[in-house]
Amino acid sequence: MAHIKLLPMLLSLSFWASAQTPSVTGRWIVSTNYLGTPLTPLLNLEQTGDKVTGTGRGYKYAGTLHGTDLHLMATDEQGNTDEITATLADGKMEGMDTETDASDKAHPMILKFTAMLAPALEHPQPRTHEFTPTVFYRQVSPFNKPVLTINPGDTIHTTTVDAGGTDMNGVRWSLGGNPQTGPFYITGAMPGDVLVVHIKKLTLNRDWAESDDGLDERALNSDLAVKVKDNGKSIRWHLDRTAGTATPETPSEHLKHYTIPLKPMLGCISAAPGPAQAPPGTGDSGYYGGNMDFNEIREGATVYLHVANPGGLLYFGDAHAAQGDGELNGNALETSMDVEVTVDVLPNKRIGDPRVETAADVITMGLDGSLDDAFKEATSDMASWLAEDYKLTPSEIAQVLGTAAEYHVSEVADRNAGMVLKISKDRLATLVK
CATH class of the missing domain: 2.60.120.580 (Acetamidase/Formamidase-like domains)
Structure with missing residues (x-):
């Protein structure tokens, strides 16, 4: 009978312990100092059980969360690695980030960091x-x-x-x-x-x-x-x-x-x-x-x-x-x-470069040292816009650009020249998303 009486208490303690286990899912604002420059990169994490995946600074991370101890590893296409070890407490994260260059493994860059969850994006009554x-x-x-x-x-x-x-x-x-x-x-x-x-x-x-x-x-x-x-x-x-x-x-x-x-x-x-x-x-x-x-x-x-x-x-x-x-x-x-x-x-x-939208057009901005390079930037970014928002294939993108693109020189007076690419919304209205 004593064991039966203890069971609700044990279940309650188990639930309490589970409720106290931190979760790392979310967008974390990292604060660190890299060779004298304060940086605030974003670390996106998702937790399933004790498994954690994430992205940040061009890396794709995988690792574990055991209690309050987080461990993540990532390797990029060039063989460079990044290892994060951190401890969670009171909704904050504190730890070490070890980045190793594949061509100089003897001298890894080790940085202390702190991080906190980004606040939720809210829209209170507009002011x-x-x-x-x-x-x-x-x-x-x-x-x-x-x-x-x-x-x-x-x-x-x-x-x-x-x-x-x-x-x-x-x-x-x-x-x-x-x-x-x-x-x-x-x-x-x-x-x-x-x-x-x-x-x-x-x-x-x-x-x-x-x-x-x-x-x-x-x-x-x-x-x-x-x-x-x-x-x-x-x-x-x-x-x-x-x-x-x-x-x-x-x-x-x-x-x-x-x-x-x-x-x-x-x-x-x-x-x-x-x-x-x-x-x-x-x-x-x-x-x-x-x-x-x-x-x-x-x-x-x-x-x-x-x-x-x-x-x-x-x-x-x-x-x-x-x-x-x-x-x-x-x-x-x-x-x-x-x-x-x-x-x-x-x-x-x-997005890569700035974009502009008017009542009549969607517009990409190319900004570079020459008009030729600015032309390419404006074209590339419009291709990305059409792929992302309209789900067009490369063949479809080429057909739309070749028949609907309007180019204007926006700026030649400064270090960077500017070229804009405009596509009429009337043309885009005929596309099937």
């Missing part, structure tokens, strides 16, 4: 944040302190200064070089996610802009280079916000009736690159976005950006009242602007 910037950054850095923390689905209403650092009242806040508003920290955004930036409103907040009469050297042959060798003077433009037009303030004889429509746009929009990369200046561009100078990043567009840091760290600035394809003058109609964006997150959705 609109009125934000007045007091600092503007000239590097798109993951090390700059966030100016505001928001939730997915929230809206930011704020302002930018122009490319020279001057605000709507003509007050200089920063040195030139496209100083940025931000960074904004988006709760729940993690490396391996995509930041979704809906541009709701772009409102010019002053009646003038500055440009010049130079032409970028990528656009010049030897004859044209000689003809424009004395160019380079500043041009000031009057912005008639009521009529929606811009005109040179002191036009030459042939341009005294020259008028262009206002098409406000953001020259720069970024999610900060990872800390392993030296923080780029705000005149540069890459997989993180940056100074893309694409004239369709304007009101109504949605920009998709690769997340490389917890929180995403969103920056934007370099407002243009108008710009032709390529930004041939080396700048556009540089001005300040009121900006309203709504920000969201697509979890576990990897």
Whole structure:
């Protein structure tokens, strides 16, 4: 009888012990220091019984969890190995990561790390944040302190200064070089996610802009280079916000009736690159976005950006009242602007380069040192988009690209040239997903 009486107690203790056994399933934010650089890679783990599998930093892991002790091993295609040993306690992980180069097995890299589960991506009641910037950054850095923390689905209403650092009242806040508003920290955004930036409103907040009469050297042959060798003077433009037009303030004889429509746009929009990369200046561009100078990043567009840091760290600035394809003058109609964006997150959705969506088109951005390479990047990323979202085969992708692709030169004025590939949504509507 005594044994029978003890049975419920033993079962209860067994259940209690099982309930206390930690689970490692989830997305873990790892914190470590690699040769003086703080890194926060993501480790995705899934547990079945005492077996654990996972992915992170290009490795595929397999291992076990016994009690609170985790052991994982991975080997890549080149024979490099990575071994993780860690202990779990109070929802945190602490351990050692040993990475061994196949060509130098005698000198493994051993790193201490801590990790915590990434917070669940939540969408509480959306809020609109009125934000007045007091600092503007000239590097798109993951090390700059966030100016505001928001939730997915929230809206930011704020302002930018122009490319020279001057605000709507003509007050200089920063040195030139496209100083940025931000960074904004988006709760729940993690490396391996995509930041979704809906541009709701772009409102010019002053009646003038500055440009010049130079032409970028990528656009010049030897004859044209000689003809424009004395160019380079500043041009000031009057912005008639009521009529929606811009005109040179002191036009030459042939341009005294020259008028262009206002098409406000953001020259720069970024999610900060990872800390392993030296923080780029705000005149540069890459997989993180940056100074893309694409004239369709304007009101109504949605920009998709690769997340490389917890929180995403969103920056934007370099407002243009108008710009032709390529930004041939080396700048556009540089001005300040009121900006309203709504920000969201697509979890576990990897993209390479920035993507843009408008009411009419889906658009991939190629950004590289030459237009040829930028052309290839834009094409490759669109092929990936069609394969991922529309499940097209390589043959089907080639047929769609060959009949529907539209290419535009977005940028030639900076280190990276830009080429965009557009496909009309009307064409894509005929595809069977």
